[in-house]
Amino acid sequence: MWIRTCAIGMLALLAAVAGTRFVHADSKDSYTGSDERDDRGDGAYEGSGGERRDAVVQLGARPLYLIDDMDDGPLKERMQSCKQGPFYRTDFSIGHRGAALQFPEHTRESYRSGARQGAGIVECDTTFTSDGELVCRHSECDLHTTTNIVNTPLNAMCSTPWSGPGSSPKCCTSDITLDQFRTLTGKMDASNPAATTAEGYLGGTAGGRTDLHTGRGNLVTLRESIELNEKMGVKHTPELKGGDATRIKRVFGSQEAYAQKLIDTLVAEGVNPNNVWLQSFDLNDVRYWIKHAPAFGKQAVYLDDIDPTVTPAIPRLTEGELQDLKKQGVRIFAPPMWALLAVDGNGNVVRSRYALDIKHAGLDIITWTFERADLRKGAAKAGWYYQFDPTSEAIRKDGDMYEALDVLARKVGVLGVFSDWPATVTYYANCMGLK
Numbered sequence: 001m002w003i004r005t006c007a008i009g010m011l012a013l014l015a016a017v018a019g020t021r022f023v024h025a026d027s028k029d030s031y032t033g034s035d036e037r038d039d040r041g042d043g044a045y046e047g048s049g050g051e052r053r054d055a056v057v058q059l060g061a062r063p064l065y066l067i068d069d070m071d072d073g074p075l076k077e078r079m080q081s082c083k084q085g086p087f088y089r090t091d092f093s094i095g096h097r098g099a100a101l102q103f104p105e106h107t108r109e110s111y112r113s114g115a116r117q118g119a120g121i122v123e124c125d126t127t128f129t130s131d132g133e134l135v136c137r138h139s140e141c142d143l144h145t146t147t148n149i150v151n152t153p154l155n156a157m158c159s160t161p162w163s164g165p166g167s168s169p170k171c172c173t174s175d176i177t178l179d180q181f182r183t184l185t186g187k188m189d190a191s192n193p194a195a196t197t198a199e200g201y202l203g204g205t206a207g208g209r210t211d212l213h214t215g216r217g218n219l220v221t222l223r224e225s226i227e228l229n230e231k232m233g234v235k236h237t238p239e240l241k242g243g244d245a246t247r248i249k250r251v252f253g254s255q256e257a258y259a260q261k262l263i264d265t266l267v268a269e270g271v272n273p274n275n276v277w278l279q280s281f282d283l284n285d286v287r288y289w290i291k292h293a294p295a296f297g298k299q300a301v302y303l304d305d306i307d308p309t310v311t312p313a314i315p316r317l318t319e320g321e322l323q324d325l326k327k328q329g330v331r332i333f334a335p336p337m338w339a340l341l342a343v344d345g346n347g348n349v350v351r352s353r354y355a356l357d358i359k360h361a362g363l364d365i366i367t368w369t370f371e372r373a374d375l376r377k378g379a380a381k382a383g384w385y386y387q388f389d390p391t392s393e394a395i396r397k398d399g400d401m402y403e404a405l406d407v408l409a410r411k412v413g414v415l416g417v418f419s420d421w422p423a424t425v426t427y428y429a430n431c432m433g434l435k
Contacts, residue, residue: 057087057118063427069399075406082431087118092409092429094237095119096369096418097138102210104186104217105146106136111225113213115232118426121277121416122234124225126262127241132251133178134222134265138189140243143171145191147184147219151198154180165196174247178221186217208374222262226269236271238262239279239303256292259285263293273299277366279334281305283325290329297329301366304335309384316354322361332415333363340367340412341388341404349394349403351411359413367408368418370425375401402428409434 064083070076098110099117106125114122124136141159143149149171150162157180158171173181188211192204205211220228222238229236240262245255252258259280266276273295280286281303289297302325307314316339317325325333340355358365373382378392378400386404389395395404405428408414419425428434 056116057089057426058116059087059118059423059427062421063424066399066402066424067427069397070402071400075402079402079428079431082427085430087426087430089115089118089120089233090426090429090434091120091235092416092434093117093119093121093422093425094366094416094418095122095234095422096372096420097123097125099421100189101208101371101420103213104188105138106220107186107216108218108220108224108228109213109216110186111220111228112232114422115229115234117421117423118430119419119422120235121237122225122229123279123418124220124222124236124238125241126222126238127173127243128248128251128258128261129173129176129178129181130251131177132261133181134261135173135178135181136220136222136225137173138241140174140241140247141170141172142189143173143175143184144169146189147171147186147217148202149184150201152184154184155198162198162201165194168193169201172244174244174251181219184219186219187211187214206374208376222265223269226266226271230269230271235275235277236266237277237279237301238266240282240285242282255282255284256288259288260292263289263296266296277301277332279303283330286330287328299332300330301332301334302330304333304339306335306339309387319357319361322358322363326362331364332366333358334366334368336385337367337370337404337408337417338385338388340365340414341407343389343394347393349389349407351407352388355412365412365414366416366418367412367414370401370405370417370419371421372419 067076067079095114097105098107099113100110103110103113111122125138126134127137127140128134137146144158144162149155149158150169154176155161157175158169159175160168160170162169187202188205188209190204190206192201195201195203226236240259248255248258252261276296277299278289278296279301283302286300286302289300305314306316340352342350342352344350369385373385375382375395375398378397379386379389379395380392386395394400405417405425408417409432417425
């Protein structure tokens, strides 16, 4: 026992002296991608890990399941070489609504799972109750698909209650008070509009997801999510969600006051601004934070709502518009992952022209959302997030997602990637030595 204790102590001492995380001796040389990382700078694959190295990180079977499915080649060999770890928390891996692939989004259970999967940053989409409390939900009006509200007495308080088969309920956080919000239970985001009962309406979970972890779905406020993140050693990326302008004005007085309420909550909780990446699709919110809360605004993320699939289509920003963002003080821009990728004439995933323009404008990039699509039948059947490959020329099966992630990391040079299953991104980041 004494010898074992001394050995462990010696390993800890060596780790402290080295000041960097342990890396397999053969793993750094086994990966011979087409070129080195273009945009993160020298040593980007080294990473220090810091205190994140000591966190309990459990990545489970999924990363290796995906790696086994990859085509043979240098990337697969490199990824296989890392299967013994060590695994540590990394800011490159961002928990999108926690770990929403298998846990009800924006619940305490989902956030914990995301942190345990090595996400260095976990997201709380932030909206509000009728009495002005900030809570974690993807939308002001998604309670009918993300909670059990239609099967409770609170259904009657919904903007549009569930009323039977074929009805289209609309249940908003702003319909109810914080105390009422706390009585609800989170579930997987889904519904069955044809159901004949309210309980049946709560079904409809997609085949690529699961209801296995819906036994507990504890909803949380923004303040509670901050406290949980701090306890688990995780950083914060709250997104201020848009909402009904009339209700925002009634509850807060103005959009600016709503944006300030988010800052006030972070300050009240004593959060270090360096550990916060505020987000919004509304450039006015980002400008407000840059001007009125510069300590937090310096890392504010402007989310890109580009979408060619809607009418009218939302186009990509021009080079001039991107450069103007930089002049206004925006440092981080966040397009969806498909907008940063393309497929070349040889069937390889490459960075898009848009990705190059964003970088040339001097903006850093965070992207969303990995593990949000079911790739078991390839990109052609995977929907919105893989529209850069409409014929499955490059992404033919789920293991190929690591090819896309590799391009985002090495070629595009993103700072981080949101994921519905952070373990998938954490494994890659740890293997490549990303911080």
